[in-house]
Amino acid sequence: MKARIKVMLKNGVLDPQGKAIEGALGTLGFPNVASVRQGKYFEVEIAESDPAKARAAIDEMSKKLLANTVIENYAIELDEK
Amino acid sequence: MKSAVIVFPGSNRERDMLNALEKITGQKPVAVWHAETELPKVDLVVLPGGFSYGDYLRTGAIAARAQIMADVKKKADAGVHVMGVCNGFQMLCEAGLLPGILMRNNHLKFVCRQVKLEVANAKTAFTNKYKQGEVWRCPVAHGDGNYFTDADTLARLEGDNRVVFRYAEGTNPNGSLNDIAGIMSERGNVMGLMPHPENEIEALNGGTEGRALFESLLEAVA
Numbered sequence: 037m038k039a040r041i042k043v044m045l046k047n048g049v050l051d052p053q054g055k056a057i058e059g060a061l062g063t064l065g066f067p068n069v070a071s072v073r074q075g076k077y078f079e080v081e082i083a084e085s086d087p088a089k090a091r092a093a094i095d096e097m098s099k100k101l102l103a104n105t106v107i108e109n110y111a112i113e114l115d116e117k
Numbered sequence: 118m119k120s121a122v123i124v125f126p127g128s129n130r131e132r133d134m135l136n137a138l139e140k141i142t143g144q145k146p147v148a149v150w151h152a153e154t155e156l157p158k159v160d161l162v163v164l165p166g167g168f169s170y171g172d173y174l175r176t177g178a179i180a181a182r183a184q185i186m187a188d189v190k191k192k193a194d195a196g197v198h199v200m201g202v203c204n205g206f207q208m209l210c211e212a213g214l215l216p217g218i219l220m221r222n223n224h225l226k227f228v229c230r231q232v233k234l235e236v237a238n239a240k241t242a243f244t245n246k247y248k249q250g251e252v253w254r255c256p257v258a259h260g261d262g263n264y265f266t267d268a269d270t271l272a273r274l275e276g277d278n279r280v281v282f283r284y285a286e287g288t289n290p291n292g293s294l295n296d297i298a299g300i301m302s303e304r305g306n307v308m309g310l311m312p313h314p315e316n317e318i319e320a321l322n323g324g325t326e327g328r329a330l331f332e333s334l335l336e337a338v339a
């Protein structure tokens with residue numbers, strides 16, 4: 037089973053990298069870019085057939101390592117194939 | 118004072134730290150590889166600077182989950198002094214031994230220069246040889262030193278005098294909240310700081326104002 041985990045900075049946490057990218061897009065001639073936030077994306081293959089168990093394990097992994105919940109939120113998507 | 122310095126893949130300041138500890142404490146510190154499971158009996162454990170695991174995922178994140186860290190936590194809980202410098206500070210935060218996180222410098226550039234540090238609390242195991250409010254010179258070298266935490270935790274840190282060092286006015290090199298350069302745990306035995314006191318101990322290198330930090334530990338632990 038495959039899980040996709042998206043990790044984004046929480047609202048209100050300064051994202052200087054997103055800001056720099058936003059500036060670069062402006063320079064490239066995209067004047068209508070209102071804001072850019074940068075995050076992380078993970079794909080985890082998990083040897084588990086029970087979706088509930090897989091989700092619980094991925095949730096634990098996200099909390100313990102993939103995201104730092106002081107500054108980041110995460111969202112899990114499970115691909116049940 | 119017996120001390121140990123933990124070495125991770127990508128650490129690069131462990132030699133400077135070992136040298137500083139030996140010169141100032143008079144006892145040869147032990148270097149401990151991160152894959153070990155148990156620390157020797159010591160009074161001080163140091164997590165050195167560097168770029169452990171190439172800063173993958175987040176700075177200090179992988180090192181904070183290394184095998185030896187379980188024993189570091191155990192020792193910290195038992196009251197042993199633990200100090201993290203630069204990457205070591207990032208590890209202490211990622212390991213949950215200190216609150217908050219070190220984020221990318223607000224200007225996105227690596228900074229490598231001398232800063233002025235103000236002693237925000239001189240009544241700690243790490244600062245008792247400094248005067249309250251004393252300003253001393255110390256080098257920084259980091260890309261992720263921008264201390265951040267939620268408003269409640271910040272208020273608690275300030276209220277409990279757990280901010281140990283601040284960048285003196287006008288010298289904040291990274292955008293950290295309240296000019297924070299170093300903080301300590303509730304119990305006061307775990308301290309992390311971004312600057313490198315181990316590189317400010319010899320006149321040959323420009324100054325000796327970092328020695329007092331190690332001498333403070335000697336005083337507190339002996």
